Amino acid sequence: MTDANPVYARIENDVRSHPVVLYMKGSPVFPQCGFSAQVVQVLSELGVKFQSYDVLADDSLRQGIKEFSNWPTIPQLYVQGEFVGGCDIVREMYMGGELAEFLREKGIETDNTAA
Amino acid sequence: MAMTADEIAGLIRAGLPDADVTLEDLAGDGNHYRAHVVCPAFRGKTRVQQHQMVYQALGGRMGGVLHALALTTAAPE
Numbered sequence: 001m002t003d004a005n006p007v008y009a010r011i012e013n014d015v016r017s018h019p020v021v022l023y024m025k026g027s028p029v030f031p032q033c034g035f036s037a038q039v040v041q042v043l044s045e046l047g048v049k050f051q052s053y054d055v056l057a058d059d060s061l062r063q064g065i066k067e068f069s070n071w072p073t074i075p076q077l078y079v080q081g082e083f084v085g086g087c088d089i090v091r092e093m094y095m096g097g098e099l100a101e102f103l104r105e106k107g108i109e110t111d112n113t114a115a
Numbered sequence: 116m117a118m119t120a121d122e123i124a125g126l127i128r129a130g131l132p133d134a135d136v137t138l139e140d141l142a143g144d145g146n147h148y149r150a151h152v153v154c155p156a157f158r159g160k161t162r163v164q165q166h167q168m169v170y171q172a173l174g175g176r177m178g179g180v181l182h183a184l185a186l187t188t189a190a191p192e
Contacts, residue, residue: 035183071163072170072178088186089162 007064015078018051019108023065024075025056032056035087036075042094047111048103080106117145118180123173127152130172135191149185157190165189 015021020043026032028040028050043050055062055074062074069076069083077084079102084090093099103110120138127136127150134154141147150169157165165188170177177184 066178070167072175083163085163085166089166092162092187 005064005067007060008068011061011065011068014051014053015081019080019106020048020050020103021078022050022052022075023055023061023078024052025054027054028052033074035073038087039075039077039090042090042099046094046100046103048108079103079108082106118176119145120148123148123150123181123184126174126176127169127172130174131156131168141185147183148181149187151187151189153189153191155191157188160190162188 022028022036022039022043024031024033024036024039026036028044031037031040040052053061055065065074065076066072071083071086073086075087075090077086077090084102085093090099093102100110120140124136124138128134131152131154133156134152137151139149141149152165152169154165154168156168160168166186169186169188173181173184
């Protein structure tokens with residue numbers, strides 16, 4: 001990402017500073033969208049600590065994250081700086097137990113009993 | 116402006132000609148769809164890349180007129 005949009009640098013920094021980052025609509029306590037709520041739910045069930053950013057609070061972030069990830073929708077999950085996917089992919093990975101395994105491989109602490 | 120299931124499936128098939136597309140109108144309101152797309156071109160691609168290929172076929176409508184399209188993708192067995 002060498003583009004000049006300053007929000008890219010911010011995102012780059014965010015996803016490298018926190019092991020698990022969720023870009024979402026609203027907050028984990030008050031998600032403003034069912035898809036965001038589902039990803040929060042999955043992460044909570046796995047006992048994963050995550051940093052969230054509310055794209056509704058920042059329009060440049062809302063547009064910028066879509067371009068940065070080449071992904072048209074919110075929520076978006078990043079793990080160790082890597083884009084994992086949106087709601088569909090996160091849910092699919094969770095159902096098969098793949099997400100818990102992926103997180104462990106990435107060195108993220110999960111609550112094993114929930115996996 | 117809502118899109119019909121046929122319009123959505125048509126766009127996906129136009130972008131991914133070998134794709135097998137199954138589309139369900141979940142709420143019957145022309146707004147909440149579930150699509151399953153099986154395509155040989157998905158072989159060797161990550162899930163993220165597979166979804167990006169479908170979004171590409173939808174030509175920027177995803178996240179715009181198409182808010183609620185639940186998507187699953189797979190390469191043929």
